[in-house]
Amino acid sequence: MDEKKNFMQPESLMMSYGYKPELSEGAIKCPIFQTSTFVFKTAEEGKAFFEVAYGLREKQESEELGLIYSRLNNPDLEILENRLTLWDGAEDCAVFESGMSAITTVLMEFLSPGDALLYSQPVYGGTSHFIEQILTRFGIHVIDFDSTDTAETILQRVEAAGLMDKVAMIYVETPANPTNALIDLKMCRNLADQFGTEERKALVAVDNTYMGPLWQHPLKHGADLILYSATKYIGGHSDVIAGACLGSNELMARVKGMRTFLGNMAGPWTGWLLMRSLETLKARMNIQEFNAGKVAEYLQNHPKVEKVYYLGMIEDQEQKRIFDEQCEGNGAMVSFDIKGGEKEAFQFLNSLKLMKLAVSLGSTESLAEHPASMTHAGVPPEDRVKYNISPNLVRLSIGVENEKDIIWDINQALEKVG
Secondary structure: OHHHHHHOOHHHHOOOOOOOHHHHOOOOOOOOOOOOEOOOOOHHHHHHHHHHHOOOOOOOOOOOOOOOEOOOOOHHHHHHHHHHHHHHOOOEEEEEOOHHHHHHHHHHHHOOOOOEEEEEOOOOHHHHHHHHHHHHHHOOEEEEEOOOOOHHHHHHHHHHOOOOOOEEEEEEEOOOOOOOOOOOHHHHHHHHHHHOOOOOOOEEEEEOOOOHHHHEOHHHHOOOEEEEEOHHHHHOOOOOOOEEEEEOHHHHHHHHHHHHHHOOEOOHHHHHHHHHHHOOHHHHHHHHHHHHHHHHHHHHOOOOEEEEEOHHHOOOHHHHHHHHHHEOOOOOEEEEEEOOOHHHHHHHHHHOOOOEEOOOOOOOOOEEEOHHHOOOOOOOHHHHHHOOOOOOEEEEEOOOOOHHHHHHHHHHHHHOOO
8 A cells, every 4th residue: 555655646546545345345445334333352452452542652663553432443534534644745634523623623732721823814704703702711812814914014913912932823724715815824834933932833724625635735835734624625515514634643643632532533424425525536626626717717707797806817916926836726716796785796696596505615516605694794894894705795616517507607697686
């Protein structure tokens, strides 16, 4: 397996990496190990497994962590986690029952009372609520910044708050949801290095959901941890809720330790569904990216559209520089300001025939939603204004349908606006 890993591409390894058919009656696909517990051959074996699982000793070089209990490990999850590491070049991965499970577990593991969290805006509404309304209840300081802030501006803000020696993590969502605004990951790494001490390194965690495992690889640009709502591109079929976190062996051991005691590990059925999805991930995302380019081009020239937010049409020079340095694709998310306000946005959404009016993103079907009143309804009104989450903003997640049919649907819906 390791030999294959060294020279084969991830899309090829998704079919077999980490799975041994001979251990499962020769089944070409990994079975669903729908079991809560596993049988030990001997009491000594059980003792050895638990010693490693609970960190009482280090795993020996040739030793494999044995199966104990599905809250700790399960074949479907372990194989899935092995395969997910291939896309981002990570050492280890942990899968969760949802993206928010992954995010909250990471924040709880690496932040303590008195620490400060520096985080980008806008972020997903659930993340924003957890950071601003829940972390602060535990004595954690939070400071936000956005894509227009320079490193100097951010340093001044942290210094003014008297928290220069308290920043334990920089949490970034880039591109931003729903405007596609980009945050410079190398800048974040440099800032984190200034905040860190010899005793404790300040970490950079990146929510990479918008770009999926294909179009951006944050670890290459200084990030310590990558987070995904695996519901989105990784799952890709609107039939499973899941999350994932990737990083070094050292950090992931801590993440998995916290996951064990929070009990938010994904189940075997979720693992099996995600393994199925990984086999077509690159094919799906390539089609979605192609379709999104066609949709953005169409919207850019439509008289009822004020502005298009799409990574393939960046005009700002600084944003373009960041894109060229850290992005490997244009993505499949297209947002646009329709001329008018909420009324016109709703007219458009209510007139769609092929595209579905629903939240979420990254699935095979094209989706449309109204961020200001849906996914970002909990964001304070003044922040929605600041970050261009306006009443006339519509967000599109482009799927794998024929691009001409998607554009036909958008066109007929726009014709009904007015």
